[in-house]
Amino acid sequence: MTAPSNVDPATGHSGSDVVHWLLNETRDQRFIDNLFAELCVRLQRAGIPVKRASLHLLIQHPQWLGARVLWVNGMQEATITRVDYDVQQRPEYIGSPVAELQGGATEVRENLERDPAQGRQHGVYRELRAQGLTDYVAWPMLHTLGKRHAVAFSTNRPGGFEDSHIAFLRNLLPLLALVSEIRMKNRLARTLLETYVGSHAGEMILAGATRRGSGTTVHAAIVICDLRDFTKISDNWPRDDVIDLLNDYFDALSEPILRHGGEILKFMGDGLLAIFPLSEPKACANLLHAVTEARQALAALNDKNSLAGGAPLRYGIGVHVGDVMYGNIGSRSRLDFTVIGPAVNMASRLEALTKQLGKPVLLSRAFADLVSGEFKLEHVGEHQVRGFAEPIELFAFHG
Template sequence: MNAPPNIDPVPAHSDSDVVHWLTNDTRDERFIDNIFAELCVRLQRAGIPVKRATLHLLIYHPQWLGARIIWADGMREAELARVDYDVRERSEYIGSPANEILDGAAEVRENLERDPSLGRQHAVYDEMRAKGLTDYVAWPLYHTLGKRHIVTFATDRPGGFDDAHIARLLKLLPVLALVSEIRMKNRLARTLLETYVGSHAGELILAGATRRGSGTTVRAAIMICDLRDFTRISDNWPRDDVIDLLNGYFDAMSEPIARHGGEILKFIGDGLLAIFPLSQPQACANLLHAVTEARQAMVALNEKNGETGRAPLNYGIGVHVGDVMYGNIGSRTRLDFTVIGPAVNMASRLETLTKQLGRTVLLSRAFADFVERDFDLERVGEHPVRGFNDPIELFAYHG
């Protein structure tokens, strides 16, 4: 939860005070919901009878379309809700003020005191009337290149907002647009980095770790997973079905990894590379707990796929532990934040051996040393591993 805004106890007596605060005194506040809540309180102190306000931002996060920030009189913190991609197909959106604004309206104004049958017909207006609100206005909030977001204000003042109130609110919109765009783009940059390179790597990049060749040595448990026979599936199934199969597989594998403290560094076609840094307590045990849950999720996924006639997905997992170089590698203009080193190569070779040895999960002796007293492992002997001089003692995990 975001920290509540630290609202200056000295009332703002004019529009210029509010604009000055919004322009100059919000630079240390990271979260737009906190800024928006304080803005509404300051508007009240400036004599604008705001009782309820909302800010709707289109984020285009991988999982949700946007965010809705709601403030009401008496709240010290605004309420933040995510908006799903399918919202535009639902009744809460169709015919709503947001629908009108995003379809091009320059303003939506509704007198909530008049006979409801004479006004716009949507549940949101009925809800506001039930709360005693008398007037409502919504405007587009323009970000760079004309991208539209939405801000709304409502009052319970008899007679609604007067012309002066509306003019004063309109005066604030360009500044609110700038302030909200900066916060939104900061959050979007962080979200995109977390989505494409992982949370830890994203934090390092935002902190300035962007120079090619920069990096650090990390001791970690390494997990590489790859689908078997995926070429056959991709050649014989429609494209959309293949993508759906892949997404289901990656969900089954990825969610347990994240839940147990691992970080997925990359998806490679139908495979993934994840690490569990040994700086975390019980990192190796956590990796095996993640593998256990991922295997259970894959069983459920294959049962579901079987009901629709889809082929079951088989996979192999190779696990090793060792030092890896963690940092920026690539060309002068295109970098990848990843891990490399013999330990990564070993995990990859073990994944390849899973098919040859008829095991789903293979662990190196180096990794097994961390967990064999707490987990039931099957010793499968010493085996040559391509690229390594000596045979490696291997263990299978069936959890």
């Protein structure tokens, strides 16, 4: 790699110091934003007059298309802005340098000192000129399998970047692409695990809990929710409407559960399985607060659907507490990280009983004893539960 051969007299650093640092001293830095901010500071020390720099990353996340990592002169940390999926239809993207690069351009360079009427017309260039910057350059940052991101640098140096500055930054791209891809893949692995198995299970898997049969016993409150008449809905509604309905339904349930410290382990068609480990303080109370908020959200969803002529969603929620086996179960090549055990079976049976008893939320006596005095519960007597020899004393919760 070609680096500026001279040492900057003000700092005693050279471009080769930047290369050495990227190659040998970044292995313990997990986060791309911190790494990028330090890179920019080191570039300045090496005599590269960078005053503003940004990374534009496409990420695989259920909520965001990408992220912008922005560093500005004087910042010790970069800022991260999430980019929504609809950004490609917005004026800030259309005609932007990132759009040009994603469209196949190999370099975007703009002299910000010349008459704006003679240059590219886009808001980003007006913004850069307003900040007193004189030169802008951006390149695609290429990752494996055709993944295309972007990196941009600006300066306020009169006359802009020198040719040697541009050459060094351009030659630095493959190394920056390598170290950034490693961090992005690590973040992607974590994001995918959080998305599909939950944050706690994801942490355990990343820590090495990948062997079939490995796991631990967790004392937890278990909540199972199921949507009523879903087969009828899916048979009679258009496919896209069914998907939208399920997504809205799961949002109404999931957000309160996560907000109150629960962990969602599984979406089962139209059902949900979550746990609140009792190692956390007030886990059972938090579960009932989550159920209360979820029911309020479902009521609001039903109101919205009724305006469109839709039938109200009905559901059942079963809650129990006990020891569950939490770990890897499945075939040799396909595993599921979940919970099993009699306590899970009991919560499932209680959910099924909600339809028979006409009570949307049923709690076992074992769970109710842990929240007695904090919440108003309705005693609904003892009932036979399929798969269990003795009748179970049940309580209804109305939120």
